[in-house]
Amino acid sequence: MSASRPRRRLRLCFVGWGAIASRVGELLAERQPAGVEIVAVAVRDPEIGRPSMPTGARLITRPNELAGLDIDMVIEVAGRPAVAIWGEAALRHAASFVVSSVSAFTDESMLGLLLAVADEAGSRIVVPSGALGDLGALAAASVLPIDEVRHTIVKPPLAWQGTRAAEMIDLDRLARRTEFFAGTARQAADAFPQNANVAVISALSGIGLDRTRVVLVADPAAVRNIHEVSAIGAFGKLDLRLENEALKTNPKSSEMTALSLVRLIENAVAPLVR
Incomplete structure (x- = not known):
């Protein structure tokens, strides 16, 4: 024995x-x-x-x-x-x-x-999966060449208050969905470290900070924090969409951010990793 x-x-x-x-x-x-x-x-x-x-x-x-x-x-x-x-x-x-x-x-x-x-x-x-829940599929896809990755982040205007978005658009009077930033994951996370922090996760999972394209959107009709990740490459095509509840104590963060850390911690001691 x-x-x-x-x-x-x-x-x-x-x-x-x-x-x-x-x-x-x-x-x-x-x-x-x-x-x-x-x-x-x-x-x-x-x-x-x-x-x-x-x-x-x-x-x-x-x-x-x-x-x-x-x-x-x-x-x-x-x-x-x-x-x-x-x-x-x-x-x-x-x-x-x-x-x-x-x-x-x-x-x-x-x-x-x-x-x-x-x-x-x-x-x-x-690097935890954060607000994206899990990007295992994108990380696996990156074993082969990936042509492009696009990550769109949509949040209610309130979630963008206190960031550079307030200098770019009128968040208090926004009447419709408005795209106010488009650039690389590096640029997005550097300019919006609280709201677009998650763009680094999709970038590190796929083709890097300078090739991953990020679009930031304020939408008065949005009731959750939305992430849309798409990728095309030798593996095929990936489309991922999450609508996350915001943390009650911080609208800039998603409940999923905390949940992903709980999962990471529990997996470290669990007899079955999932």
């Missing part, structure tokens, strides 16, 4: 505890996947009250505090600047660094540095 293997465990550190992280924490508390424990949360200001914080989680404020915590996975959900601040330490002190703010990867020099650190430390950078 073969010896049994140790039970899988996953000690997590979240970088940031805003709308997405607190929703993930809420779902994990409900579902209680075996072996998963949130042992630390990295924040900028530990004095701010966070009623939804996981019981027993240690608050940390500096990357060097990751040392000695025996972390398996660091999950960034704090916005683009946090990737540069926490990335190297996360890759040196944990097996995986999950990057939600993938718009940070429009900076090629930073991405190159993090890849070099991951290679040296034997760790991995993980």
Whole structure:
């Protein structure tokens, strides 16, 4: 009889505890996947009250505090600047660094540095599927040549408030569906890091940041955040459409963003990966 293997465990550190992280924490508390424990949360200001914080989680404020915590996975959900601040330490002190703010990867020099650190430390950078749910088909298709990928993001005007879209169109008086940006995934994610962050995911899954075409749309008739991804190549043709409910606490983000992180975490300890 073969010896049994140790039970899988996953000690997590979240970088940031805003709308997405607190929703993930809420779902994990409900579902209680075996072996998963949130042992630390990295924040900028530990004095701010966070009623939804996981019981027993240690608050940390500096990357060097990751040392000695025996972390398996660091999950960034704090916005683009946090990737540069926490990335190297996360890759040196944990097996995986999950990057939600993938718009940070429009900076090629930073991405190159993090890849070099991951290679040296034997760790991995993980890009979750985010608001797109899963792009496994596009990633598989990229084994063969892909001719083109187009990603259209449609959101209600409210979701574009506080972004450059407000300088380009009148969001308060918009009467019909209006396309206000067309360019590469790199350009879209750089100009709209909160709303078009997800364009980097489709780009990394397929033909890259500079060949993936992105269109951004504000539509007063839209009640959900909509993503339409199409691709043509040697594999055939792909058309994907998702209509995501927005997070109740942040209309710029989709509920699916939190759900994809829950799936990623549960798959890391599950006996059946799906």
